[in-house]
Amino acid sequence: MISTRRHQVIAKIKKNRILNTLSKGKRLDGRDLDEYREIKFKVGVIERAEGSAEVLVGATRVLTGVKIEVGKPYPDVPDKGVLIVNAELLPLASPTFEPGPPDENAIELARVVDRALRSAEVVDLGKLCLIPGEKVLLLYVDVYVLNHAGNLIDASALSALLALMTAKVPVYEVSETGVEKTGEYKPLELLNKPITVTMAKIGNAIVVDPSLDEEEVMDARLSISVDSQGRVCAVQKGGSGYFIPEEVEKCVDLAFEKSEEIRRTVVEKVGEA
Amino acid sequence: MPGERMFEERDLVLPGDLLARGDFKVGDNTYKVGDEIRASRVGLVEYGEDEVSVIALKSCYDPKVGDVVVGKVVDVNINGWDVDIGGPLEAFLNVKDVIGSQPSPEIPLTRIYDIGDVIVAKIVDFHKTSMRPLLTTQGPGLGKVGRGLIIRITPTKIPRVIGKKGSMISMLLKETRCKIILGQNGYIIAIGSKRGEEMVAAALDKIERECHVPGLTDRVQEFMKSLKGGGEKVAAGG
Amino acid sequence: MPLVVEGKRVDGRGLEELRPIKIESGILENADGSAYVEQGMTKILAAVYGPKELHPRHLADPQRALLRCRYHMAPFSTEERRSPAPSRRDIELSKVIRNALEPAIFLEEYPRSTIDLFIEVLQSDGGTRCAGIVAASVALADAGIPMRDLVSACAAGKVDGHIVLDLCYVEDQEGEADMPVAYMPKLGQITLLQMDGLMTREEFDRALKLAIKGCEQIYEVQREALKKRYEAIERLVGGEGT
Numbered sequence: 001m002i003s004t005r006r007h008q009v010i011a012k013i014k015k016n017r018i019l020n021t022l023s024k025g026k027r028l029d030g031r032d033l034d035e036y037r038e039i040k041f042k043v044g045v046i047e048r049a050e051g052s053a054e055v056l057v058g059a060t061r062v063l064t065g066v067k068i069e070v071g072k073p074y075p076d077v078p079d080k081g082v083l084i085v086n087a088e089l090l091p092l093a094s095p096t097f098e099p100g101p102p103d104e105n106a107i108e109l110a111r112v113v114d115r116a117l118r119s120a121e122v123v124d125l126g127k128l129c130l131i132p133g134e135k136v137l138l139l140y141v142d143v144y145v146l147n148h149a150g151n152l153i154d155a156s157a158l159s160a161l162l163a164l165m166t167a168k169v170p171v172y173e174v175s176e177t178g179v180e181k182t183g184e185y186k187p188l189e190l191l192n193k194p195i196t197v198t199m200a201k202i203g204n205a206i207v208v209d210p211s212l213d214e215e216e217v218m219d220a221r222l223s224i225s226v227d228s229q230g231r232v233c234a235v236q237k238g239g240s241g242y243f244i245p246e247e248v249e250k251c252v253d254l255a256f257e258k259s260e261e262i263r264r265t266v267v268e269k270v271g272e273a
Numbered sequence: 274m275p276g277e278r279m280f281e282e283r284d285l286v287l288p289g290d291l292l293a294r295g296d297f298k299v300g301d302n303t304y305k306v307g308d309e310i311r312a313s314r315v316g317l318v319e320y321g322e323d324e325v326s327v328i329a330l331k332s333c334y335d336p337k338v339g340d341v342v343v344g345k346v347v348d349v350n351i352n353g354w355d356v357d358i359g360g361p362l363e364a365f366l367n368v369k370d371v372i373g374s375q376p377s378p379e380i381p382l383t384r385i386y387d388i389g390d391v392i393v394a395k396i397v398d399f400h401k402t403s404m405r406p407l408l409t410t411q412g413p414g415l416g417k418v419g420r421g422l423i424i425r426i427t428p429t430k431i432p433r434v435i436g437k438k439g440s441m442i443s444m445l446l447k448e449t450r451c452k453i454i455l456g457q458n459g460y461i462i463a464i465g466s467k468r469g470e471e472m473v474a475a476a477l478d479k480i481e482r483e484c485h486v487p488g489l490t491d492r493v494q495e496f497m498k499s500l501k502g503g504g505e506k507v508a509a510g511g
Numbered sequence: 512m513p514l515v516v517e518g519k520r521v522d523g524r525g526l527e528e529l530r531p532i533k534i535e536s537g538i539l540e541n542a543d544g545s546a547y548v549e550q551g552m553t554k555i556l557a558a559v560y561g562p563k564e565l566h567p568r569h570l571a572d573p574q575r576a577l578l579r580c581r582y583h584m585a586p587f588s589t590e591e592r593r594s595p596a597p598s599r600r601d602i603e604l605s606k607v608i609r610n611a612l613e614p615a616i617f618l619e620e621y622p623r624s625t626i627d628l629f630i631e632v633l634q635s636d637g638g639t640r641c642a643g644i645v646a647a648s649v650a651l652a653d654a655g656i657p658m659r660d661l662v663s664a665c666a667a668g669k670v671d672g673h674i675v676l677d678l679c680y681v682e683d684q685e686g687e688a689d690m691p692v693a694y695m696p697k698l699g700q701i702t703l704l705q706m707d708g709l710m711t712r713e714e715f716d717r718a719l720k721l722a723i724k725g726c727e728q729i730y731e732v733q734r735e736a737l738k739k740r741y742e743a744i745e746r747l748v749g750g751e752g753t
Contacts, residue, residue, distance in 0.1 A: 009347045009388055011345050012390055012391065013423065015389070016420065017420070046587055049587040067587050092556065094541050095541065099581045147539050149541070287738070288660055289658070289660030289661060291697065311660075315652055331544075333562055333655050333656060361562035361621040363564045401622055403573075405623075485745065486744065
C-alpha cells in the first residue's frame, strides 16, 4: 500500500534507530554484525525443469530454475556448452519493482551470479558438447526473485548453485542424422561450489547479510565469492559510497569465514535432503 | 428484527457470503443488492439492532475526515508536503497549515518537515472523487515524531488495540512503560526503552493474529508478563 | 494417441474430475495480498499491491481504481525454456484476466488509485489463466480489498469427442476444444468466457455447465484457503486461557 515512487523514502526515525543500534554493536532484528538470517532451502520444486531450488534468507525468497536445451555454441568456442544466467526482479517481490525488461539491478544481479559460476568453473562446459561447432547443451539458469527483504545477491547465488547441484542433464544420442533425447538423465557434476557473501557498510560498521532496512541506509556493499578451495573468484562493490582498504580486508576475512559456514550448514546438506 | 439473519454473531464470513435478508442497514464491509446483504471482506459478522456489519480481519486503509494518522513525508514542493499515509492516495499538508501565511521563498519548507520525517496528523478534508486527504499538524499530540519504533497492523484492528473502554491500550502502556501513538491508518509508534518498544511490537503482532479469538486482553497481558520475566530475545518490528 | 480410454483420461482422471488442487494464502511478505495455487502440475503465484497512488498521476481514472494486471510465465515453466519477455499471448491473457476480476472488485471505492496484480506461472501444465484467476481472487481478498464475491475459474473442453473438465496441457493441445470460464458462484455471474476449437450448440451448453460446476468446486477450496489461517489460530489459541 505504500506509494511506488521512483525513490523509496526511508523514515528518518527508522534510519536513526538502525544507526543507534549499530553503534551498540547490534542490529534491529537482534542479530550480531556478522550473523546471517536463517537460511532455508528446497530443491526440485519445479519438477518439469531440469533443476530448481528455492532459497529463503530470512524473508528474502529466490527461486532458480535450470533448463537444459540443445543449441549452437559460440563461434569462438565451438566445443563447449553455454551457460546463460538471467535474473528477474519480479514486481511481486517488492513495491519498488516495476514490470518490464530487466533493469540495471536485475542485470547486475544476473552478471554477479554468473561471474562466480564462471570464474570458479562450476560446470565443465567441455562435457556439454554434442557435435562440435554445431550442437552443444545450453544451460539456462533463470533466477526469479519472489520476495525482496534484502541481500538478493547471496540468496540468488545460493539458489542458482543448489539448482545446478541437483540438476539432471538429459542424455542425448549423437548420430549422423543429428541428436536425439534418449529419455535418460544423468546428474550435472559440479567441479566447484562458490559461495557468495555480501556485506554492507553503514557508517563505520560492516554488517553481513544486510536486511532491506539496512540496505536502505547503507553507504555501500561488497559481495565476495569464495570457492570450494578457498580462492576468491568474484567480487562486486555496489552502492554509491566507498570502502577504505582496511574495510575491504575485513570483508574478505568475513567472506572466508561465512562462506565456510554456509558450505557446512547448507550446501553439504543438499545431498542428504 | 428487520429480517432474516443467515449466520451466528461473530461467525467468520468471506466476500460474497449472504449475511442477512430484509430491511437491515448496510454496515462496514458489507453491501446490499435488493434485500440481500453480503460481506465484502473476510471477517467476523456482527448483527446490530437494524444493521449488519463485518469486522474485517484484513483491510486496506479507508481515509476518513477526523482520522488521526501516522504518515511519512515523501515529497515537498512550494505549496506543502506530500505525505504517505499508506492509503489509496497520498495525503497533502498545506504550508499554510503550519505557518499560517502565504508560502514564501525565504522559508525552506524542509526545515519544518523534511523528506523522511514521520508526522502525526489529522485528516481535515477528503473527498474520494475530487481530492486527496488534506492534513493538519495543528493540535495536541500532532506534529513531528522524533524517535520511536514504527509498527504496522491492519487498520481495522486499531479498535482492538484500544479495547473496551481502553482496557487493552492502558494495559500495554502500563506493562511496557512506552508512549504509544495510534494511527487510524494502521501505523503505530512506540516510544520508550528499546525493550519496551519491542514488547509493544510483539504485543501488536499477537493482537493482529489472534484478535478474532475471545479472551484477547488477558492473553496479551499474560504474554507481556512472560516477556518481562523471561528476558527472552524479542525481535523488534523495525 | 487416444486421450480418453474407457472413461479414463491420460492422467487417469474421470471425465468430470478436477486435478488435485491446493491453495495457500498470504505467503509473500511484501505484497499486500498473495496466494499460491497448485492444480495438478500447474503452479501459480499471485500477488497484489494496493490500492495505492498511481504515478504518474495523469494516468489515473478519476472515478475508480485502475486494476493493472500482469500475467507472466517463468522461463522454466514450460517444457522448452521460453524468453522472459511478454508474448502476445501473455498480453491478451493479462487483459482477459483483468476483465474477469474487475466485476468483483469495488473499484469505485478508490478513485485515482491503482491496484496492481501480478500472476506468475512457475510451472505450466495447462489451465494457467484459470488457475491465475483463482490465485488472484484469493490474493485480492488476502489484501483486504473489498469484493462482491471471490472469482473462481475452471476450463471445460472437448477431448476425443468427450466433454471433459479441467484440461491439462496435452488435452488442450491435442483435444478438439477448450473453454476457460471464470464465475462468481454466490452471484451467478460469468466474468470470463473464451472458447477455441469446434463445438456443436449442445456440446457448448454441456461444457459451460460443466465448467461452472468445476468453478463451484474450486470456489470451496479458495474459501478454505482464506479461512484456514484464522481457524488454525483459533484452534491453537482456544486451548489456552479458557
